[in-house]
Amino acid sequence: MSDTPSPAGAAPAAEPGPAPITGPIVGIAEELRTRFSLPQTALKLQRATRLWVDVDQAGFLALFDHVVKGMGFSILCTITGLDLGTDLGLIYHMARDGGIMVNVKTRVPKGKTHPSVTPWFPGAAIYEREVEDLLGASFDGRPDMPRYPLPEDWPQGDYPLLKDWKPRAESEGAAAAPAAAPSAGAASPAEKGAAPNV
Amino acid sequence: MSDTDRVVTVPIGPQHPALKEPESFMVDLRGEKIDAVRMRFGYNHRGIEKGAESRSYTQDLYLVERVCGICSYSHSTAFVQAVEEIGGLELPRRAKYIRTLIAELERIHSHLLWLGVAGHEIGFDTLLMYTWRDREQVMILLAKLTGNRVNYGMNTLGGVRRDIAPEMYPEILRVVDLLEERTKNYIDLAQTEQTLIQRLSNVGRLSREDALRLGTVGPTARASGVDRDVRRDDPYAAYPEVSFKVVIDDHCDVYGRTVVRLGELLETYSIIRQLIKNMPDGPITIKAPRRIPEGEAVSRYEAPRGEDVHYVRGNGTEKPERVKVRAPTLANFSSVSKMLEDGYLADLPIVIAAIDPCFSCTDRMVELRDGVSRDSRSLTWEEVSRMGVQWYRDRGIDPSRITIPGACG
Numbered sequence: 001m002s003d004t005p006s007p008a009g010a011a012p013a014a015e016p017g018p019a020p021i022t023g024p025i026v027g028i029a030e031e032l033r034t035r036f037s038l039p040q041t042a043l044k045l046q047r048a049t050r051l052w053v054d055v056d057q058a059g060f061l062a063l064f065d066h067v068v069k070g071m072g073f074s075i076l077c078t079i080t081g082l083d084l085g086t087d088l089g090l091i092y093h094m095a096r097d098g099g100i101m102v103n104v105k106t107r108v109p110k111g112k113t114h115p116s117v118t119p120w121f122p123g124a125a126i127y128e129r130e131v132e133d134l135l136g137a138s139f140d141g142r143p144d145m146p147r148y149p150l151p152e153d154w155p156q157g158d159y160p161l162l163k164d165w166k167p168r169a170e171s172e173g174a175a176a177a178p179a180a181a182p183s184a185g186a187a188s189p190a191e192k193g194a195a196p197n198v
Numbered sequence: 199m200s201d202t203d204r205v206v207t208v209p210i211g212p213q214h215p216a217l218k219e220p221e222s223f224m225v226d227l228r229g230e231k232i233d234a235v236r237m238r239f240g241y242n243h244r245g246i247e248k249g250a251e252s253r254s255y256t257q258d259l260y261l262v263e264r265v266c267g268i269c270s271y272s273h274s275t276a277f278v279q280a281v282e283e284i285g286g287l288e289l290p291r292r293a294k295y296i297r298t299l300i301a302e303l304e305r306i307h308s309h310l311l312w313l314g315v316a317g318h319e320i321g322f323d324t325l326l327m328y329t330w331r332d333r334e335q336v337m338i339l340l341a342k343l344t345g346n347r348v349n350y351g352m353n354t355l356g357g358v359r360r361d362i363a364p365e366m367y368p369e370i371l372r373v374v375d376l377l378e379e380r381t382k383n384y385i386d387l388a389q390t391e392q393t394l395i396q397r398l399s400n401v402g403r404l405s406r407e408d409a410l411r412l413g414t415v416g417p418t419a420r421a422s423g424v425d426r427d428v429r430r431d432d433p434y435a436a437y438p439e440v441s442f443k444v445v446i447d448d449h450c451d452v453y454g455r456t457v458v459r460l461g462e463l464l465e466t467y468s469i470i471r472q473l474i475k476n477m478p479d480g481p482i483t484i485k486a487p488r489r490i491p492e493g494e495a496v497s498r499y500e501a502p503r504g505e506d507v508h509y510v511r512g513n514g515t516e517k518p519e520r521v522k523v524r525a526p527t528l529a530n531f532s533s534v535s536k537m538l539e540d541g542y543l544a545d546l547p548i549v550i551a552a553i554d555p556c557f558s559c560t561d562r563m564v565e566l567r568d569g570v571s572r573d574s575r576s577l578t579w580e581e582v583s584r585m586g587v588q589w590y591r592d593r594g595i596d597p598s599r600i601t602i603p604g605a606c607g
Contacts, residue, residue, distance in 0.1 A: 046283075049432050050496070075426075076413060077498070077507045078524035093496055093507060093524075097425075099432030103496060123413040123532040127524075134247075149240035160248055167245075 023048045025100055028071060036063050052103045060106045061115055064092065067104060068120050072096045076121040081131035083163045086110060088137050092117070108137065116142040134161040205233055208543070212241050216547040218315070219557040223546070230542050235535045239528075242557055250521040255281055255355060255490055258518065262508075263349050265523060266556055268311060270349045271304045272501035273508070273523065278353045279434055280510035281518075283495035285355070287486055291436070291478040293357035298436040299370075299473050300344065300352050301499075302466045306377060307336045308502035309459045309466075312554045313384065316456060319548040320397045325387075332380045339373045342366070357483025367474050378467045385460050388453075398453035402537040402549035405450055412532040416504020417462065418553045421447045421454035428500040440472045452552040459554075488516050501526055503554045527555045 029043045029051055036059060044052040055063045067073045073094040082089030087107040095101045108114045116139040117124045128139040129148045136159040147154070159165060206227045212220040220241035226233040246265055250258045263274040275297055282289065289297075310333035317325030337347045343362055344350035352358050388394060404414065409422035419426060427444040429437045445461035447454040490512040499506045504526030513519040530553045537549050590596070 046495070052494070074410065077496075077505065078509075078522070078528075080509045080520070080522040082511070082520055091509065093509065095432075095498075097431065099428075101432070101496065101498070121413060122411060123529070126528060126531050146236070146238045147240065148238075149243040151240065160245065165248075167248075 021045045021048055024098075025049065025051055028100065028102065029053075031071070032063065032067075035066065049099045050101055050103070052105060054105045057106050057108055057112075057114065060104070064104060064117065064120070067094055067102055071102075073100075073102055076117070076124055076127070077101070079117075079124065079127040079131055081135040081137055081161065083135060083161065088131075088135055090114065090131070090137070110136065113138040113140045115140050118142055133159075135159050136162065203228070210546070212238075216319075217550070219555075221555075221557050223550075225538075225543065225546065227543055230544070232538050232541050232543060232546070235538045237531065237535060239531070239557060247521050247523065250518060252517065254488070254516045255518060256488075258521065259353060259355070260351065262521070262523070263351070263353075265525065267348050268308050268556060269304060269501045269503060269506070271300050271352065272499055272506045273525075274350075274353045275301060275435070276497045276499035276501075276506045276508040277510065277521065277523075278355060279499070280495040280497035280508050281355060281490055281512070282486075283497065284493040284510060284512045285486065285490045287356045287484060289357055290481045290484060292361075292480045293482045294436040295473050295477050296358045296362055296482060297353070298440070299362070299470060300340070300350060300358075301435065302469050302473070303336055303340050303343075305466050305502045306463060307333050307340065308554070309463050310336070310377075312459060312502075312551075313456070315551050315554075316398075316452075316548065319551045320394075322394065322397075325384075325394075328380075329384070332377055335373050335377060339370065342369070354483060354486070356486035357481070359483070361482050362477075367477070370470065370474060374467045374470050378464065381460060381463045381467070385464075388456055388460060395453060398456060398548070399449070399451055401452045401545045402455075402541065402552055403451050404533050404537050406448075408536050409450075409533065412536060413529050414504075414533045415526050415529045416501070416554075417455055417458045418504065418530050418533065420445060421458045422450045423448040426505075428498045428505050432498050434497070434499065436473065439476070440469050442469050452548055455552045489514060490516075490518070503527060503556060504529060525556065527553065527557065530555070 025045060025048055029045055032038060032053055033040070033043055036055065038053070038055065042054040046052060053063070073096045075095040077093040077095055080089075080091040080093065082091070084107060087109050090106050090108060092104040093101060094104060106114075114137060116128055118128070118141065125143055125145055126148060128137070128142050129145055131137045132139065132142075133147055133150045133154075136157070146152070150160075160167075208225045208227055209222070210225060211217050211222040222238040222241075224236040224238075226235070246261060250261055253261060259274060259278060262277040263270045265273040310329045314326040314329040314333070317323060317329065340350065341347050343366060344352050344360060352360060404418070404422050406423040408414075409419050409424050414422065414424065415426070423446060425444060425446050428434075429442070430444055442465045445458050445465060447457045447461075449457065492512055492514045494509065494511040496507065496509045499508070506526055507524040509520070509522040510518055511520040534550060534553060534555075537552075538546060541549060
């Protein structure tokens with residue numbers, strides 16, 4: 001593992017900040033930059049335990065595989081989905097023992113699919129399912145699973161985390177919750193005056 | 199019935215007496231043995247992430263705190279840390295200490311709560327009664343320090359909203375001493391009580407390899423020998439300045455998860471003593487701007503149930519562009535079906551309970567009522583306490599002989 005900063009490569013210019021960032025993360029950034037021919041602007045060193053890497057969709061899998069298998073980032077904390085206008089943004093928050101976190105960012109045009117990372121992280125299925133439900137992403141090769149987190153009767157093609165999505169009145173149907181099932185317990189008869197809070 | 203070749207599917211939930219929150223488990227059984235489990239979450243989805251985008255950072259602080267009832271402070275702190283990183287805000291040391299103190303008090307109440315629930319799920323309700331009695335001590339203390347039992351409202355951008363008066367230090371230490379003594383009793387119980395040991399051993403097994411492969415977090419992972427704790431690995435708040443041991447166990451079952459949580463309680467008492475001893479003087483907040491610059495940050499926080507991850511993206515306005523929450527239960531989602539496989543149906547409640555699941559966290563919802571229609575009358579803690587006692591008295595139960603130090607009867 002190349003944890004030492006490469007002497008030749010200048011560390012990616014951090015934003016004008018107080019103290020320069022040192023430690024193994026500098027070497028990680030440099031290794032990714034040279035190995036995948038990334039422009040300097042694609043890497044952002046935020047602090048000694050946070051690195052952000054931008055990679056285009058074509059180069060994503062190779063870089064992801066290297067971060068996991070070549071650099072030991074064996075923890076996928078989660079996947080964040082973003083609405084970036086014509087594209088969806090995906091951020092893979094990866095960590096390894098010792099506290100360093102590498103955030104791999106990529107962009108996928110809306111309507112296009114992106115490879116699933118479940119071959120590396122079986123537990124990623126639920127994170128991918130969430131981005132599919134809320135933002136309309138689509139992951140190739142994700143194992144079949146029920147919807148999450150939206151209900152089964154949520155309309156197809158309706159993605160609430162997209163920026164132009166607005167909440168609708170319950171009468172319009174889509175978001176209407178099913179009638180609240182009465183709770184089993186004989187809990188609080190005193191509350192029967194209050195409207196059910198659905 | 200010897201018909202073990204036939205698979206019977208039993209639906210458990212979303213509403214079921216064995217579950218504390220709505221979630222659905224479709225359990226395929228061969229005889230009494232579990233063949234496979236299909237889970238479905240989302241029944242508590244409230245759209246908090248969407249809601250956060252149309253509210254100011256300060257409003258979001260309160261919204262995000264309501265992701266969860268038990269680890270409310272975890273979500274609030276994980277969120278505010280991310281915003282502070284984007285804004286380049288460096289906290290005063292005293293604010294960091296106070297945040298760490300509240301975080302550890304929250305861990306005590308969460309772990310004691312869990313121990314009680316675990317006792318209940320295996321029919322050991324005496325343990326539930328004892329641990330929840332003890333938990334009340336820390337709930338009362340949190341109420342005195344923050345003004346509330348959960349959803350403390352302590353955090354603000356750039357610090358904390360309430361100082362802790364030095365006169366409260368002896369009270370905090372008194373509660374810690376008392377709970378430490380009680381916790382040692384529970385540890386003794388867990389080491390010697392054969393019924394408890396045998397009921398929990400080899401139940402809900404999760405090997406270290408599976409825990410690593412499935413991304414398991416928190417005490418569930420540490421009970422499978424995974425040596426990870428964000429407080430040590432990627433420290434925040436005042437954790438770089440306190441010393442503590444990450445409790446690991448290699449039983450890989452529900453018994454191990456019990457041992458880890460009990461051990462963590464002892465470490466927490468030690469952390470709190472260090473915080474009180476070294477509590478620095480000074481301001482508790484710095485002035486924070488209302489507009490947060492463009493930028494993004496991801497904050498990791500060791501909640502009682504495991505790592506809580508918040509991602510925040512700022513766009514230069516007073517409202518965030520995106521807030522993303524990954525609660526620990528979601529990370530432990532995949533391990534539950536692994537733990538249940540080849541186990542017995544009768545073990546299902548305790549196996550699920552043993553990850554200390556919080557489905558509201560996972561689904562990120564909030565219950566909001568119209569502020570206008572709420573009764574605006576406010577009560578002091580003593581009045582609330584009296585009202586509670588009276589409520590039971592009116593129903594023929596007189597708890598007045600139970601003395602709880604710090605509360606009025």
